[in-house]
Amino acid sequence: MLLGCLGALVVFVGLARLLTRRLGAVTAVAIAGFCWTVVCIGILTLIPAEWGIGVVPIDEAQTACSLDYGGPAPDGFWILPGSQRLLNIVVFVPAGALWVLAVARWRAGWVLAPLGIAALGLYSVAIETLQLAASRIGRACDVTDMVDNLAGAIIGGVIGLLLALALRPWRRRTLVA
Template sequence: MVSIGGVGVMVLGALVAGTAAVLLALALRARLGTVTAVSVSGLLWSLVAIALVTLVPTRPDVGIVPAETRSESCSWDYGGPTGAAFEVLGFDQRTLNVLLFVPAGAFLVLALGRWWSGLVLAPVGLGLLAAYSLAIELTQLQLARIDRACDVTDLVDNVLGAGIGFVVGLVLLPVLTPWRGRRADH
C-alpha cells in the first residue's frame, strides 16, 4: 500500500501549483493585463492550495480508516473541539481556516474587477467559494481514508475568510485598477 500525506506533500503540491500559476499568469498577461492575469492565476492557485491543505492526510502513516469507525455526519457543535491540538506558527486551527480562504476571496474580486459584469459575478463567486468549502467538508465526511472530520465550524470559518478576502479585494481594486489592463502595461 502506498501512503501519501503529510505537510511535505502539501508544500510540494503548492509549489508545483504555484509554478503552473506563474506560467499561466505570464501566458495571460498580454491578453488581460498584469493585475487580472496574476489575479486569475492566484485564484486558481489558492483553490488548489485549499484542496491540498484540507484533503491531503495530515500524516503519511494514516493508513486505512475503516468505514465503520468514520463519522456518519458532520459535527454541528459550533466552535467544536478546540483548535489547540493543531497549531502552525502560533495560529490555532480556526484562525488558519479563516486565513486559508482570504487569498481566494481577494483574488476573486481582483480577477473579476476588470469587467462591469464583475459587479454581479463577484458576489456569485463568493457564493461559489462557500459552496467549495461545503464540498470539501462533505468530501472529508465521505472519505474515511484521509482521516479528516466534517465540521460546521470549519465551514463558517472558511466563509468568513473568503468574506474578509472579498473586502480586501474591494479595497485593493481602486489601487490596482485592473480595468486599465493592457494599456497600463505597455
C-alpha cells in the same frame, strides 16, 4: 503537500504569463493566483491529517458532519500558532481577495464578485463533504470549518475590493494583436 503546491505554482505562473498581454498584469496575476490558491486549499484540506492513509480505524471514523458550532476540531494546529479556526479563516482570505481583484476589470464584476465568494462557500461545503467521505484519513467534517472558510472568503473579498480600488485593473488598456 508542499510539492503539490509548488508544482501548481509553476503551472499557474505560466498561466499568468499567457494572460498578461491580453488582460494586463493585475488581472492576469489575480486569475492565476486565484486558481493556485483554490488548488492549494484542496491539497491542504484533503491530504491525511497524520502520516499514513487509513490511520483511523473504520469503526472510529466519522459518519456524520458535526453540526455543533465549535465542533470536533482540536484547539491547536501545527501550521499556525493559533487555533485551527484562525487557519480556516486565513486560508480562504487570498482566494476571496484574488477573485474580486480578478473580476474587477469587467462591468460584470459587481455580479461576479459576490457569486465567486458564494462559490468559495460552496467549495468549502464540498471539501467538508469529501472529508466526511474520506474520514479514515483523519479529517473531520465540521460546520464550524464551513462558517470560518466563508468568513475568510468574505474578508478576502473586502481586501480584494480595496486592492481593486488602489490598482484599478479596469484602466489597463491592451492592444489585441
